[in-house]
Amino acid sequence: MRKSIMTKENFKKKGFRDTLSQFATGVTIITTLDSDGGPVGITVSSFNSVSMDPPLVLWSLAKDSYSVPCFQNAEYFNIHILSIDQEDMSNRFARPGVDKFANIDIYPGLGDTPVLKDCAALLQCRTQHQYDGGDHIIFVGEVLSHNHSAKKPLVFHQGQYASTLPMAVC
Numbered sequence: 552m553r554k555s556i557m558t559k560e561n562f563k564k565k566g567f568r569d570t571l572s573q574f575a576t577g578v579t580i581i582t583t584l585d586s587d588g589g590p591v592g593i594t595v596s597s598f599n600s601v602s603m604d605p606p607l608v609l610w611s612l613a614k615d616s617y618s619v620p621c622f623q624n625a626e627y628f629n630i631h632i633l634s635i636d637q638e639d640m641s642n643r644f645a646r647p648g649v650d651k652f653a654n655i656d657i658y659p660g661l662g663d664t665p666v667l668k669d670c671a672a673l674l675q676c677r678t679q680h681q682y683d684g685g686d687h688i689i690f691v692g693e694v695l696s697h698n699h700s701a702k703k704p705l706v707f708h709q710g711q712y713a714s715t716l717p718m719a720v721c
């Protein structure tokens with residue numbers, strides 16, 4: 552195993568990213584509304600569960616993202632857990648400055664926030680807390696509504712998309 556003892560001098564962002572990227576995650580798109588009522592969305596892998604009772608989840612948003620003020624002011628947001636066939640959607644919502652919602656089917660969720668169709672799972676949340684997290688803002692949401700399908704999830708690991716493969720049963 553590669554040993555890495557960090558001092559301020561040798562702490563390198565690339566190495567830190569490589570270490571973190573050993574943690575395989577799912578991929579989500581998180582949506583809300585901007586101040587004009589337009590749809591906003593961003594690809595996010597920092598999603599995680601926090602609490603069962605009350606039902607809380609979290610995710611973090613880079614402070615230099617265009618959508619920061621939208622999520623800071625949002626009462627509601629939707630977390631879509633992407634399915635294995637939604638890699639294109641993930642790439643589209645990771646690109647700043649494009650019309651992410653062009654030709655995409657949406658329907659209104661809580662507070663008219665945009666909900667995407669055909670995802671592996673959906674959690675509709677009310678913003679509960681916002682914390683400073685270095686160069687990110689950490690959002691904690693109370694889950695008000697959720698559902699899931701039988702679709703397999705999209706996975707992100709070491710900077711690449713992947714799929715789940717169950718361990719062989721012995």
Ligand SMILES: Cc1cc2nc3c(=O)[nH]c(=O)nc-3n(C[C@H](O)[C@H](O)[C@H](O)COP(=O)(O)O)c2cc1C
Nearest residue numbers: 593594595596597611612613616617618645646647
């Ligand atoms: C797989 C994947 C996961 C990502 N996860 C996050 C994340 O957790 N937080 C974040 O701020 N950006 C994340 N990004 C980057 C954003 O999706 C990207 O910066 C996006 O363009 C920001 O949108 P905006 O600037 O229009 O708000 C991720 C990108 C990809 C491809």
